[in-house]
Amino acid sequence: MWHSIPLTMFWFVYFGSLGIFYPYFSLYLRENAGLTGTEVGLILAISPFVGMVAQPFWGQLADRTGKRGLLLALLTLGTAAGYCVLGIANGFWAIVIATAALALVGTAVLPMMMSVSLAILRNAGQYAFGRVRVWGTIGYFILVLVFPSLLAMAGAPVGTNAFNVSQPGLGLMFPMTAALVFIAGLIAFSLPKGGVVGLRAARDDWRELARNRVFLRFLVFALVAHFFMHGPLWLFPLFVRSRGGDLSTIRNMWIVMLLLEIPLVLSTGSGLKRLGARGLLGVGVLVGGLRWLLSALSADDAVLLAVQALHGVTVVGLNLGSPLYLDVVAPEKLRSTAQSILSMVGAGIAAISDRIQRFGGLACRSWRHRSTLFALRRRCHRVRRIDLVDLADRVAVRPQH
Numbered sequence: 001m002w003h004s005i006p007l008t009m010f011w012f013v014y015f016g017s018l019g020i021f022y023p024y025f026s027l028y029l030r031e032n033a034g035l036t037g038t039e040v041g042l043i044l045a046i047s048p049f050v051g052m053v054a055q056p057f058w059g060q061l062a063d064r065t066g067k068r069g070l071l072l073a074l075l076t077l078g079t080a081a082g083y084c085v086l087g088i089a090n091g092f093w094a095i096v097i098a099t100a101a102l103a104l105v106g107t108a109v110l111p112m113m114m115s116v117s118l119a120i121l122r123n124a125g126q127y128a129f130g131r132v133r134v135w136g137t138i139g140y141f142i143l144v145l146v147f148p149s150l151l152a153m154a155g156a157p158v159g160t161n162a163f164n165v166s167q168p169g170l171g172l173m174f175p176m177t178a179a180l181v182f183i184a185g186l187i188a189f190s191l192p193k194g195g196v197v198g199l200r201a202a203r204d205d206w207r208e209l210a211r212n213r214v215f216l217r218f219l220v221f222a223l224v225a226h227f228f229m230h231g232p233l234w235l236f237p238l239f240v241r242s243r244g245g246d247l248s249t250i251r252n253m254w255i256v257m258l259l260l261e262i263p264l265v266l267s268t269g270s271g272l273k274r275l276g277a278r279g280l281l282g283v284g285v286l287v288g289g290l291r292w293l294l295s296a297l298s299a300d301d302a303v304l305l306a307v308q309a310l311h312g313v314t315v316v317g318l319n320l321g322s323p324l325y326l327d328v329v330a331p332e333k334l335r336s337t338a339q340s341i342l343s344m345v346g347a348g349i350a351a352i353s354d355r356i357q358r359f360g361g362l363a364c365r366s367w368r369h370r371s372t373l374f375a376l377r378r379r380c381h382r383v384r385r386i387d388l389v390d391l392a393d394r395v396a397v398r399p400q401h
Contacts, residue, residue, distance in 0.1 A: 004128065006190040007120055008135045013187060014076065014113070015136035017180035019143030020173045021083070023254055024247070027237040028170045029095070039092050046099045051107030052344050058108035059115075059340025066200035068119070068336055072112045073188035078105035080182035087174025107347065111339040114323045119197040119335060130268030133320065137265050141258040143180075148247050150176065170247075201333040209338060214329050219345050222322055225285045226346035229318065232292050243301065253308050261312030268320055277325035284317015322346070 029040045058075065062068045082102030089098035121128040151169050191197075209215055240250050264271075271280055291310035298304045323339055330338035 004121065004124065004132055006187055007117060008132050010113070010184050010187045010191065011117075011132060011136035012139035013180055014109070014139075014184040016139030016143040017177045017184065019140035019254075020147050020180070021177045023144060023250055024147075024170060024173060024237060026235060027241065027247075027250070028173070030238060031241075032168070032170050033095060035092060035095075043092075043095055043099055046096060047103040047107060048347050050100050050103035051347060054104050055108050055111060055340040055344045056337065058105075059111065059337040060206065062112060062115070062336035063199075063201040063205075063334055064203070066198040067193070068112065068116050068197055069188065069191040069193040072109070072116050072191070073185055075105045075109050075112060076181060076185035076188050079109055080178045080185060082106055083174050083178035083181060087171060087178070107343070108340065110347075111323075111343040112336060115336040115339045116191060116197060118323070118327045119195075119199075119332070120192055122196050125269075126273060127269035129324070130266050130270075133268065134262060134266040137258060137262050137315075141255070141262065144251055144254040144258065147173070147176075148251050151247075196332060199333045199335075201331075201337070205331070205334060206337055208331055209334055209341070212329065215326070215338065218322075218326065218329065219341065221281070222342055222346045225281075225318060229285070229288050229314065232295075239295075243304075253305060256305055256308045257311035259312075260309045261315050264312045264316045265320065268316055268324070271316060272321075272324060277321060277328070280317045280321030281325065282317070284314045284319070284321055288314035288318060 026040060026044065029035050029043060030037075035043070058071065062071045065071075079102065082098070082105060086095070086098040086102055089095045117129065117132065121132065151172060154169060154172055236253070237250050240253060275283065287310050291307055291314065294307045294310075295304060298307060322342060326338050326342050327335065
Protein backbone atom coordinates (compact mmCIF):
# COMPACT_ATOMS: atom_id res chain seq x y z
CA MET A 1 0.00 0.00 0.00
CA TRP A 2 1.26 3.40 -0.93
CA HIS A 3 0.68 4.92 2.52
CA SER A 4 3.05 2.40 4.11
CA ILE A 5 5.96 3.82 2.07
CA PRO A 6 6.27 7.19 3.88
CA LEU A 7 5.56 5.39 7.16
CA THR A 8 8.42 2.98 6.48
CA MET A 9 10.70 5.87 5.53
CA PHE A 10 9.82 7.66 8.75
CA TRP A 11 10.70 4.63 10.90
CA PHE A 12 13.95 4.14 8.99
CA VAL A 13 15.17 7.72 9.26
CA TYR A 14 13.99 8.46 12.80
CA PHE A 15 15.40 5.26 14.28
CA GLY A 16 18.57 5.86 12.31
CA SER A 17 18.99 9.05 14.32
CA LEU A 18 18.59 7.08 17.54
CA GLY A 19 21.39 4.81 16.37
CA ILE A 20 23.70 7.80 16.63
CA PHE A 21 22.45 9.23 19.91
CA TYR A 22 21.21 6.42 22.12
CA PRO A 23 24.30 4.17 22.35
CA TYR A 24 26.73 6.98 23.13
CA PHE A 25 24.94 9.72 25.11
CA SER A 26 25.93 8.50 28.57
CA LEU A 27 29.52 8.10 27.39
CA TYR A 28 29.46 11.68 26.09
CA LEU A 29 28.16 12.99 29.41
CA ARG A 30 30.73 11.11 31.47
CA GLU A 31 33.82 11.67 29.32
CA ASN A 32 33.33 14.54 26.88
CA ALA A 33 31.19 16.76 29.12
CA GLY A 34 33.25 15.77 32.16
CA LEU A 35 30.28 15.31 34.48
CA THR A 36 30.36 13.45 37.77
CA GLY A 37 28.46 10.23 38.33
CA THR A 38 25.72 12.00 40.27
CA GLU A 39 25.33 14.60 37.52
CA VAL A 40 25.07 11.92 34.85
CA GLY A 41 22.40 10.13 36.87
CA LEU A 42 20.37 13.31 37.29
CA ILE A 43 20.53 14.19 33.61
CA LEU A 44 19.48 10.69 32.56
CA ALA A 45 16.49 10.97 34.91
CA ILE A 46 15.34 14.32 33.48
CA SER A 47 13.94 12.97 30.23
CA PRO A 48 11.56 10.41 31.79
CA PHE A 49 10.60 12.91 34.49
CA VAL A 50 9.57 15.56 31.97
CA GLY A 51 7.98 12.87 29.81
CA MET A 52 5.64 11.91 32.63
CA VAL A 53 3.87 15.24 32.11
CA ALA A 54 4.50 15.84 28.42
CA GLN A 55 3.48 12.44 27.03
CA PRO A 56 -0.10 12.31 28.39
CA PHE A 57 -0.60 15.95 27.35
CA TRP A 58 0.42 15.31 23.74
CA GLY A 59 -1.52 12.06 23.65
CA GLN A 60 -4.71 13.72 24.84
CA LEU A 61 -4.22 16.60 22.41
CA ALA A 62 -3.85 14.15 19.54
CA ASP A 63 -6.97 12.21 20.50
CA ARG A 64 -9.08 15.30 21.12
CA THR A 65 -8.13 16.99 17.82
CA GLY A 66 -7.69 13.88 15.69
CA LYS A 67 -4.57 15.46 14.16
CA ARG A 68 -2.19 12.69 15.12
CA GLY A 69 -0.13 12.83 11.92
CA LEU A 70 0.31 16.61 12.08
CA LEU A 71 1.29 16.47 15.74
CA LEU A 72 3.81 13.73 15.00
CA ALA A 73 5.42 15.92 12.33
CA LEU A 74 5.57 18.98 14.58
CA LEU A 75 6.90 17.01 17.56
CA THR A 76 9.60 15.50 15.37
CA LEU A 77 10.71 18.90 14.06
CA GLY A 78 10.77 20.21 17.63
CA THR A 79 12.92 17.24 18.62
CA ALA A 80 15.40 18.10 15.88
CA ALA A 81 15.69 21.61 17.30
CA GLY A 82 16.15 20.13 20.77
CA TYR A 83 19.14 18.07 19.67
CA CYS A 84 20.74 21.20 18.21
CA VAL A 85 20.33 23.04 21.52
CA LEU A 86 21.65 20.09 23.51
CA GLY A 87 24.71 19.97 21.29
CA ILE A 88 25.77 23.51 22.17
CA ALA A 89 24.99 23.24 25.90
CA ASN A 90 28.13 23.53 28.01
CA GLY A 91 28.22 22.68 31.70
CA PHE A 92 25.90 20.73 33.97
CA TRP A 93 23.05 23.24 34.34
CA ALA A 94 23.03 24.14 30.65
CA ILE A 95 22.79 20.44 29.78
CA VAL A 96 20.01 20.02 32.34
CA ILE A 97 17.94 22.79 30.75
CA ALA A 98 18.63 21.57 27.21
CA THR A 99 17.74 17.97 28.12
CA ALA A 100 14.46 19.10 29.70
CA ALA A 101 13.58 21.16 26.63
CA LEU A 102 14.32 18.21 24.34
CA ALA A 103 12.21 15.91 26.52
CA LEU A 104 9.15 18.16 26.26
CA VAL A 105 8.69 17.10 22.66
CA GLY A 106 11.11 14.22 22.14
CA THR A 107 9.57 11.85 24.67
CA ALA A 108 6.21 12.05 22.87
CA VAL A 109 7.51 11.05 19.44
CA LEU A 110 7.79 7.28 20.00
CA PRO A 111 4.30 6.71 21.49
CA MET A 112 2.84 8.98 18.80
CA MET A 113 4.73 7.03 16.13
CA MET A 114 3.25 3.82 17.48
CA SER A 115 -0.32 5.07 17.63
CA VAL A 116 -0.16 6.57 14.12
CA SER A 117 1.49 3.44 12.69
CA LEU A 118 -1.04 1.02 14.19
CA ALA A 119 -3.90 3.21 12.95
CA ILE A 120 -2.51 3.42 9.41
CA LEU A 121 -1.89 -0.35 9.29
CA ARG A 122 -5.14 -1.32 11.00
CA ASN A 123 -6.55 -3.20 8.01
CA ALA A 124 -3.25 -4.23 6.42
CA GLY A 125 -2.97 -7.63 8.11
CA GLN A 126 -1.18 -8.95 11.17
CA TYR A 127 2.22 -9.03 9.47
CA ALA A 128 2.16 -5.43 8.19
CA PHE A 129 3.42 -3.74 11.36
CA GLY A 130 6.48 -5.98 11.66
CA ARG A 131 7.37 -5.40 8.01
CA VAL A 132 7.24 -1.63 8.53
CA ARG A 133 8.78 -1.53 12.00
CA VAL A 134 11.77 -3.65 10.96
CA TRP A 135 13.03 -0.76 8.84
CA GLY A 136 13.46 1.22 12.04
CA THR A 137 15.81 -1.45 13.35
CA ILE A 138 17.63 -1.53 9.99
CA GLY A 139 18.11 2.25 10.09
CA TYR A 140 19.35 2.01 13.68
CA PHE A 141 21.74 -0.77 12.67
CA ILE A 142 23.18 1.14 9.71
CA LEU A 143 23.88 4.28 11.73
CA VAL A 144 25.39 2.33 14.63
CA LEU A 145 27.63 0.67 12.08
CA VAL A 146 28.80 3.77 10.21
CA PHE A 147 28.79 6.45 12.93
CA PRO A 148 32.36 5.80 14.19
CA SER A 149 33.55 5.96 10.58
CA LEU A 150 31.69 9.24 10.07
CA LEU A 151 33.43 10.68 13.12
CA ALA A 152 36.79 9.57 11.76
CA MET A 153 36.01 11.16 8.38
CA ALA A 154 34.92 14.41 10.05
CA GLY A 155 38.16 14.58 12.05
CA ALA A 156 36.99 17.59 14.06
CA PRO A 157 37.30 17.01 17.84
CA VAL A 158 35.18 19.17 20.08
CA GLY A 159 36.30 20.82 23.29
CA THR A 160 36.21 18.75 26.45
CA ASN A 161 37.39 18.97 30.01
CA ALA A 162 37.16 15.24 30.69
CA PHE A 163 40.07 13.00 31.47
CA ASN A 164 40.82 9.90 29.38
CA VAL A 165 38.34 10.68 26.59
CA SER A 166 37.91 7.73 24.24
CA GLN A 167 36.43 9.83 21.40
CA PRO A 168 37.07 13.59 21.55
CA GLY A 169 34.76 14.31 18.58
CA LEU A 170 31.71 12.58 20.02
CA GLY A 171 29.84 15.89 20.29
CA LEU A 172 29.31 15.75 16.53
CA MET A 173 26.56 13.23 17.17
CA PHE A 174 24.17 16.09 18.03
CA PRO A 175 24.09 17.88 14.66
CA MET A 176 24.08 14.52 12.85
CA THR A 177 21.15 13.31 14.93
CA ALA A 178 19.30 16.60 14.48
CA ALA A 179 19.68 16.43 10.69
CA LEU A 180 18.14 12.97 10.49
CA VAL A 181 15.30 13.85 12.86
CA PHE A 182 14.55 16.95 10.78
CA ILE A 183 14.29 14.79 7.64
CA ALA A 184 11.96 12.43 9.50
CA GLY A 185 9.79 15.39 10.49
CA LEU A 186 9.42 16.42 6.85
CA ILE A 187 8.46 12.85 5.92
CA ALA A 188 5.79 12.83 8.64
CA PHE A 189 3.83 15.55 6.84
CA SER A 190 3.09 13.03 4.06
CA LEU A 191 1.54 10.43 6.39
CA PRO A 192 -2.22 9.76 6.04
CA LYS A 193 -4.40 11.96 8.23
CA GLY A 194 -7.91 10.67 7.59
CA GLY A 195 -9.82 7.53 8.50
CA VAL A 196 -8.88 5.82 11.75
CA VAL A 197 -5.86 8.11 12.11
CA GLY A 198 -8.20 11.09 12.39
CA LEU A 199 -10.65 9.69 14.96
CA ARG A 200 -11.51 12.24 17.65
CA ALA A 201 -12.32 11.64 21.29
CA ALA A 202 -14.69 13.70 23.43
CA ARG A 203 -13.54 15.60 26.49
CA ASP A 204 -14.38 12.94 29.08
CA ASP A 205 -13.67 9.85 27.00
CA TRP A 206 -10.35 9.35 28.79
CA ARG A 207 -12.37 8.07 31.75
CA GLU A 208 -12.93 4.87 29.77
CA LEU A 209 -9.28 4.03 30.30
CA ALA A 210 -9.53 4.78 34.02
CA ARG A 211 -12.39 2.27 34.29
CA ASN A 212 -10.69 -0.37 32.14
CA ARG A 213 -9.37 -2.94 34.62
CA VAL A 214 -7.42 -4.86 31.99
CA PHE A 215 -5.66 -1.65 30.98
CA LEU A 216 -4.85 -0.77 34.58
CA ARG A 217 -3.50 -4.24 35.40
CA PHE A 218 -1.35 -4.09 32.30
CA LEU A 219 0.12 -0.77 33.46
CA VAL A 220 1.17 -2.45 36.71
CA PHE A 221 2.91 -5.16 34.72
CA ALA A 222 4.61 -2.56 32.50
CA LEU A 223 5.79 -0.61 35.56
CA VAL A 224 7.41 -3.65 37.16
CA ALA A 225 8.92 -4.97 33.91
CA HIS A 226 10.40 -1.67 32.78
CA PHE A 227 11.73 -0.92 36.25
CA PHE A 228 14.03 -3.91 35.94
CA MET A 229 14.86 -3.38 32.26
CA HIS A 230 15.56 0.36 32.08
CA GLY A 231 19.00 1.66 32.81
CA PRO A 232 21.35 -1.15 31.74
CA LEU A 233 21.47 0.06 28.16
CA TRP A 234 22.21 3.63 29.25
CA LEU A 235 25.07 2.39 31.43
CA PHE A 236 26.27 -0.17 28.92
CA PRO A 237 28.79 2.17 27.17
CA LEU A 238 30.41 2.91 30.53
CA PHE A 239 30.54 -0.78 31.37
CA VAL A 240 32.24 -1.53 28.05
CA ARG A 241 34.75 1.28 28.67
CA SER A 242 35.47 -0.13 32.15
CA ARG A 243 36.62 -3.32 30.44
CA GLY A 244 38.99 -1.40 28.16
CA GLY A 245 36.63 -1.05 25.18
CA ASP A 246 36.29 1.99 22.96
CA LEU A 247 33.73 3.40 20.51
CA SER A 248 34.33 0.55 18.07
CA THR A 249 33.76 -2.00 20.82
CA ILE A 250 30.44 -0.40 21.72
CA ARG A 251 29.51 -0.40 18.04
CA ASN A 252 30.34 -4.10 17.73
CA MET A 253 28.17 -4.89 20.74
CA TRP A 254 25.25 -3.11 19.11
CA ILE A 255 25.83 -4.92 15.83
CA VAL A 256 25.39 -8.24 17.63
CA MET A 257 22.25 -6.93 19.38
CA LEU A 258 20.66 -5.84 16.13
CA LEU A 259 21.58 -8.79 13.93
CA LEU A 260 19.03 -10.99 15.69
CA GLU A 261 16.59 -8.16 16.32
CA ILE A 262 16.02 -7.54 12.60
CA PRO A 263 14.55 -10.97 11.73
CA LEU A 264 12.67 -11.11 15.03
CA VAL A 265 10.98 -7.75 14.44
CA LEU A 266 10.16 -8.81 10.89
CA SER A 267 8.40 -11.88 12.26
CA THR A 268 6.49 -10.00 14.98
CA GLY A 269 3.16 -10.96 13.41
CA SER A 270 4.05 -14.65 13.46
CA GLY A 271 5.18 -14.43 17.07
CA LEU A 272 1.96 -12.71 18.11
CA LYS A 273 -0.11 -15.34 16.30
CA ARG A 274 1.73 -18.31 17.80
CA LEU A 275 2.50 -17.08 21.31
CA GLY A 276 -0.12 -14.41 21.87
CA ALA A 277 0.45 -11.27 23.90
CA ARG A 278 1.08 -13.32 27.05
CA GLY A 279 3.83 -15.30 25.40
CA LEU A 280 5.58 -12.28 23.87
CA LEU A 281 5.55 -10.31 27.11
CA GLY A 282 6.67 -13.18 29.31
CA VAL A 283 9.49 -14.30 27.01
CA GLY A 284 10.67 -10.72 26.51
CA VAL A 285 10.97 -10.01 30.24
CA LEU A 286 12.61 -13.31 31.19
CA VAL A 287 15.13 -13.22 28.36
CA GLY A 288 15.97 -9.60 29.20
CA GLY A 289 16.73 -10.59 32.78
CA LEU A 290 18.82 -13.53 31.59
CA ARG A 291 20.82 -11.25 29.31
CA TRP A 292 21.91 -8.90 32.09
CA LEU A 293 22.55 -11.78 34.48
CA LEU A 294 24.93 -13.40 31.99
CA SER A 295 26.53 -10.02 31.26
CA ALA A 296 27.24 -9.54 34.94
CA LEU A 297 28.73 -12.99 35.34
CA SER A 298 30.78 -13.03 32.15
CA ALA A 299 34.52 -12.47 32.45
CA ASP A 300 35.18 -13.36 28.81
CA ASP A 301 34.71 -10.57 26.27
CA ALA A 302 33.69 -13.06 23.58
CA VAL A 303 30.92 -14.44 25.81
CA LEU A 304 29.78 -10.93 26.69
CA LEU A 305 29.58 -10.12 22.98
CA ALA A 306 27.54 -13.24 22.20
CA VAL A 307 25.11 -12.63 25.07
CA GLN A 308 24.04 -9.31 23.56
CA ALA A 309 22.17 -11.24 20.85
CA LEU A 310 19.41 -11.72 23.45
CA HIS A 311 18.62 -8.00 23.12
CA GLY A 312 16.39 -8.63 20.11
CA VAL A 313 14.14 -11.02 22.03
CA THR A 314 13.47 -8.38 24.68
CA VAL A 315 12.76 -5.72 22.06
CA VAL A 316 10.12 -7.85 20.35
CA GLY A 317 8.68 -9.37 23.50
CA LEU A 318 8.45 -6.31 25.75
CA ASN A 319 9.05 -3.17 23.68
CA LEU A 320 6.79 -4.23 20.79
CA GLY A 321 4.54 -6.69 22.62
CA SER A 322 3.41 -4.00 25.08
CA PRO A 323 2.06 -1.44 22.57
CA LEU A 324 0.61 -4.18 20.36
CA TYR A 325 -1.31 -5.62 23.30
CA LEU A 326 -2.40 -2.17 24.41
CA ASP A 327 -3.75 -1.42 20.94
CA VAL A 328 -6.11 -4.39 21.38
CA VAL A 329 -7.53 -3.42 24.77
CA ALA A 330 -7.71 0.39 24.37
CA PRO A 331 -10.49 2.17 22.40
CA GLU A 332 -9.35 3.36 18.97
CA LYS A 333 -10.31 6.96 19.68
CA LEU A 334 -7.99 6.88 22.72
CA ARG A 335 -5.12 5.14 20.96
CA SER A 336 -2.64 8.01 21.41
CA THR A 337 -3.59 8.61 25.05
CA ALA A 338 -3.19 4.92 25.89
CA GLN A 339 0.20 4.65 24.21
CA SER A 340 1.35 7.85 25.92
CA ILE A 341 0.30 6.57 29.33
CA LEU A 342 2.13 3.32 28.68
CA SER A 343 5.25 5.29 27.77
CA MET A 344 4.78 7.48 30.84
CA VAL A 345 4.69 4.42 33.07
CA GLY A 346 7.44 2.46 31.34
CA ALA A 347 9.80 5.20 30.19
CA GLY A 348 8.79 7.62 32.93
CA ILE A 349 7.96 6.35 36.39
CA ALA A 350 9.87 3.08 36.09
CA ALA A 351 12.86 4.72 34.41
CA ILE A 352 13.17 7.47 37.01
CA SER A 353 13.03 4.99 39.88
CA ASP A 354 15.58 2.76 38.18
CA ARG A 355 18.01 5.51 37.24
CA ILE A 356 17.95 7.28 40.59
CA GLN A 357 18.72 4.02 42.34
CA ARG A 358 21.23 2.71 39.80
CA PHE A 359 22.85 5.85 38.42
CA GLY A 360 22.71 8.12 41.45
CA GLY A 361 26.40 8.59 41.83
CA LEU A 362 27.54 5.14 42.97
CA ALA A 363 27.42 3.42 39.59
CA CYS A 364 29.22 6.11 37.63
CA ARG A 365 31.67 7.02 40.36
CA SER A 366 32.81 3.40 40.26
CA TRP A 367 32.22 2.93 36.55
CA ARG A 368 35.67 1.45 36.14
CA HIS A 369 34.54 -1.46 38.28
CA ARG A 370 31.97 -4.15 37.60
CA SER A 371 29.72 -3.31 40.52
CA THR A 372 26.96 -1.94 38.32
CA LEU A 373 26.18 -5.09 36.39
CA PHE A 374 26.63 -7.21 39.47
CA ALA A 375 23.83 -5.09 40.93
CA LEU A 376 21.83 -6.05 37.86
CA ARG A 377 22.46 -9.69 38.69
CA ARG A 378 20.84 -9.21 42.10
CA ARG A 379 17.90 -7.53 40.38
CA CYS A 380 17.50 -10.50 38.03
CA HIS A 381 17.09 -12.80 41.02
CA ARG A 382 14.39 -10.43 42.30
CA VAL A 383 12.63 -10.64 38.93
CA ARG A 384 12.33 -14.38 39.41
CA ARG A 385 10.73 -13.94 42.81
CA ILE A 386 8.18 -11.49 41.45
CA ASP A 387 7.27 -13.98 38.68
CA LEU A 388 6.42 -11.58 35.90
CA VAL A 389 5.11 -14.38 33.74
CA ASP A 390 2.33 -15.01 36.21
CA LEU A 391 1.50 -11.31 36.18
CA ALA A 392 1.45 -11.36 32.40
CA ASP A 393 -1.01 -14.27 32.51
CA ARG A 394 -3.41 -12.06 34.42
CA VAL A 395 -3.29 -9.07 32.13
CA ALA A 396 -2.59 -10.46 28.65
CA VAL A 397 -5.51 -11.72 26.63
CA ARG A 398 -4.57 -13.51 23.45
CA PRO A 399 -5.61 -11.20 20.56
CA GLN A 400 -8.18 -12.57 18.15
CA HIS A 401 -7.29 -12.49 14.47
